[in-house]
Amino acid sequence: MFRYVLGDSVQVMSTFPAASVDFILTDPPYLVGFTDRSGRSIANDMNGNWVLPASREMFRVLKPNSLMVSFYGWNRVDTFVSAWKQAGFRIVGHLVFAKQYASKSAFVGYQHENAYILAKGRPPLPADPLGDVQSWQYTGNRHHPTEKPVASLQPLIESFTQPGAIMLDPFGGSGSTCVAAAQAGRRYIGIELLPDYHAVGCRRLAALRSRHAA
Template sequence: MGRLILGDCLSVFPSIPDGSVDLIVTDPPYLVNYQDRSGRSIANDQNDDWLVPAFAQMHRVLRRDTTCVSFYGWTKVDLFFDAWRKAGFRVIGHIVFNKGYASKSRYLRYQHESAYLLAKGNPPLPAQPLPDVMPWEYSGNRLHPTQKPVGALAPLIESFSRPMDIVLDPFAGSGSTCAAAHQVGRRYVGIEIDPVYHANAVRRLDALAPKAAA
């Protein structure tokens, strides 16, 4: 039901035709040079050279009147907004995921994740709109340092696409978007630059294949 490509999304995008994708759900680097307690890091998290061209390509490959769900780094939200607007996206919603735990504590306890809902054109309204505050379960981050839970992504994919639509994640990480797309009966294309995370995602998605055949 899908493909997971090893490579830099900016190198892969030219092979994806205009208007061939029905939904994008992605968790790009937050531009914060993140490193977890075990020393794992994320490619291109220390610079924003890729940000504007990547979102321009995302806008190109999406069909008209569709959506993109993008997580973002809140300390760099100005750079993300600039990239989204330059690409031609229109902001149509903001989603907060409520964590039952703190991922970090400094001046505040960090207990939420957030994403913007972006539009290309005028997407149709969903029959039953999701709330803009949604639950979040800890993924364990076993396969990737910022691994997103499938349970948080699946409702978004179900709400903003139709069965057998193509869902793209150009920063696929551990493959959570791809796994969520598979779970709700969508096709997927994932792109991941890091060979270790790509291999983790491939094993994860391969494990889902027997369920599809059963």
């Protein structure tokens, strides 16, 4: 199963059978109204009305005894954690991705990204657990204003799934998680609401398939 779908994630996930994906890795809007220097923005980044419905759908479609890794906005952590717990997830770990640069400065320079590890049921432990502080490569945000590096995503997929597993990203952006899944030998389903970013993701995945076919 290799799909990159254009649409609203809650609506699209509602069409999936329950317990149909092995792992979720996602980077949802941080609820901060972000706009980059070129004026690019992110859909549904102004309010959190979607967080609980999306969390419930993610819990429903995830197989029992499986994991979700979700990035989040640190200053909206109460919204995300409340929704995850209401949906049924347990927090079982936390990841910090250390940057060599500051993406923004206010009271301090912002030099890391965060993600929670969330469990449905009792997933098995990885054979060789990753450290909870991981490195981060600057992407230049060429494809998306909050683009995550494939090199930081792929080890998570390889650690928390087996080859051939189905990974879901309901907030797919420009497709970085799906590229990482494909490179790791996993199947993927990505969902993105905005047509421009969805088109970029489709092009990236097509280019990856072409390289593998060559």
